Amino acid sequence: xxxxxxxxxxNRLLKxxxxxxxxxxxxxxxxxxxxxxxDRVNIAFAMPGGMDAxxxxxxxxxxxxxxxxxxxxxxxxxxxxKIAVHGSGKxxxxxxxxxxxxxxxxxxxxxxxxxxxxxxxxxxxxxxGMLPVVLTMISNWFPDAERGxxxxxxxxxxxxxxxxxxxxxxxxxSALDWRWLFIIEGLLSAVVLAMWVLTVCDRPQEARWISxxxxxxxxxxxxxxxxxIAGKEVRNASLGAVLANRTMWQLIALNFFYQTGIYGYTLWxxxxxxxxxxxxxxxxxxxxxxxxxxxxxxxxxxxxxSDRTGKRKLYVFLPLLGFAACMFLSVMLKNYIWVSxxxxxxxxxxxxxxxxxxxxxxxxLFSAEMAGGARGVINALGNLGGFCGPYAVGLLITFYSKDAxxxxxxxxxxxxxxxxxxxxxRCDVPAQSANKLPDSRPTAA
Numbered sequence: 001x002x003x004x005x006x007x008x009x010x011n012r013l014l015k016x017x018x019x020x021x022x023x024x025x026x027x028x029x030x031x032x033x034x035x036x037x038x039d040r041v042n043i044a045f046a047m048p049g050g051m052d053a054x055x056x057x058x059x060x061x062x063x064x065x066x067x068x069x070x071x072x073x074x075x076x077x078x079x080x081x082k083i084a085v086h087g088s089g090k091x092x093x094x095x096x097x098x099x100x101x102x103x104x105x106x107x108x109x110x111x112x113x114x115x116x117x118x119x120x121x122x123x124x125x126x127x128x129g130m131l132p133v134v135l136t137m138i139s140n141w142f143p144d145a146e147r148g149x150x151x152x153x154x155x156x157x158x159x160x161x162x163x164x165x166x167x168x169x170x171x172x173x174s175a176l177d178w179r180w181l182f183i184i185e186g187l188l189s190a191v192v193l194a195m196w197v198l199t200v201c202d203r204p205q206e207a208r209w210i211s212x213x214x215x216x217x218x219x220x221x222x223x224x225x226x227x228x229i230a231g232k233e234v235r236n237a238s239l240g241a242v243l244a245n246r247t248m249w250q251l252i253a254l255n256f257f258y259q260t261g262i263y264g265y266t267l268w269x270x271x272x273x274x275x276x277x278x279x280x281x282x283x284x285x286x287x288x289x290x291x292x293x294x295x296x297x298x299x300x301x302x303x304x305x306s307d308r309t310g311k312r313k314l315y316v317f318l319p320l321l322g323f324a325a326c327m328f329l330s331v332m333l334k335n336y337i338w339v340s341x342x343x344x345x346x347x348x349x350x351x352x353x354x355x356x357x358x359x360x361x362x363x364x365l366f367s368a369e370m371a372g373g374a375r376g377v378i379n380a381l382g383n384l385g386g387f388c389g390p391y392a393v394g395l396l397i398t399f400y401s402k403d404a405x406x407x408x409x410x411x412x413x414x415x416x417x418x419x420x421x422x423x424x425x426r427c428d429v430p431a432q433s434a435n436k437l438p439d440s441r442p443t444a445a
Contacts, residue, residue, distance in 0.1 A: 063394020080129020170285020
């Protein structure tokens with residue numbers, strides 16, 4: 001009876017705690033991530049929209065230009081994660097936004113493919129620390145029972161940015177040209193910078209707007225979670241300690257094959273749609289919206305199922321397998337244009353469905369001290385797949401066919417799905433606590 005009474009009291013108290021953080025922390029982080037993704041993938045529309053013809057870019061060079069971003073992306077992953085743990089993620093992202101503005105506008109002024117490659121690499125460096133920083137900030141504000149949904153909402157920047165970028169890019173290219181696409185979206189980064197500086201706080205302790213009840217509950221709950229995993233993992237958060245962990249390499253490999261599929265699909269989708277439907281760039285922009293609308297639904301569905309059941313591995317595996325199957329079917333059914341398009345929409349549904357669940361795992365396996373660096377390493381090395389995917393597709397298109405490129409992505413996603421099954425059982429939330437939020441009663445002084 002005492003245990004049941006404690007649980008009921010805990011849940012009752014939790015319902016009374018304000019949830020201001022969902023409105024004050026998630027939106028600015030989400031918007032900053034959206035603008036970063038728009039800057040990252042607008043090249044996918046610029047290429048078939050006239051950039052390739054004007055600069056003399058071949059399919060293999062287009063793949064290199066799309067993928068070289070991820071070589072630059074390596075450099076600030078681990079430093080970004082560490083800065084977010086020990087310093088200010090807010091300042092880090094603020095200076096990153098300044099760089100995005102400058103680089104995006106300069107991209108609209110390039111005169112040859114080598115300038116383009118340099119700027120794409122530089123953009124990768126400037127965006128490199130973003131994801132480990134924002135995921136660490138989420139971990140500072142949301143306990144484990146809420147983290148799957150919080151991560152999923154933030155990582156929803158991918159489909160939301162796709163929904164915005166697709167018609168906007170198609171319209172700008174049709175009305176102006178590909179150069180204005182980069183210039184206008186660079187100026188949008190400047191607007192987001194002003195919003196970021198005025199709204200974001202790194203931790204509950206620093207926020208003036210949060211209620212005492214919510215602040216005390218967050219601090220005590222997050223401290224209890226860290227105490228629960230203290231001693232289970234290496235406390236030394238050096239890069240050597242991070243890289244010595246076997247599970248870390250499993251997560252890196254899974255993320256590598258996942259990102260190969262994601263960015264191979266994302267950066268070639270406008271070209272694939274244009275060739276499949278023989279549409280104008282304006283029409284391609286409209287057709288590209290639906291896969292990203294599907295992605296929103298997929299992320300909400302799988303993150304909710306994972307939080308409700310506590311099963312992390314399963315809800316990483318299933319979306320990856322579905323993504324691979326739809327990728328395969330989009331080629332197999334290419335003679336039926338709209339059926340093939342439906343398969344590409346299916347790819348969109350599964351595109352980021354595993355991501356929100358996947359990024360709950362580092363916080364579950366590693367201490368806060370180690371998790372910041374771990375996220376950086378997983379994202380940095382895993383995102384080499386973001387280089388390999390677009391570049392491999394470009395090479396396969398040049399030497400074989402578009403079909404071969406898409407099959408390559410399907411194989412990569414299948415490998416990622418299999419690796420999800422090999423993750424340790426402790427990735428999952430224990431069954432008895434999957435639907436139970438942490439005790440919210442204040443602790444004694």
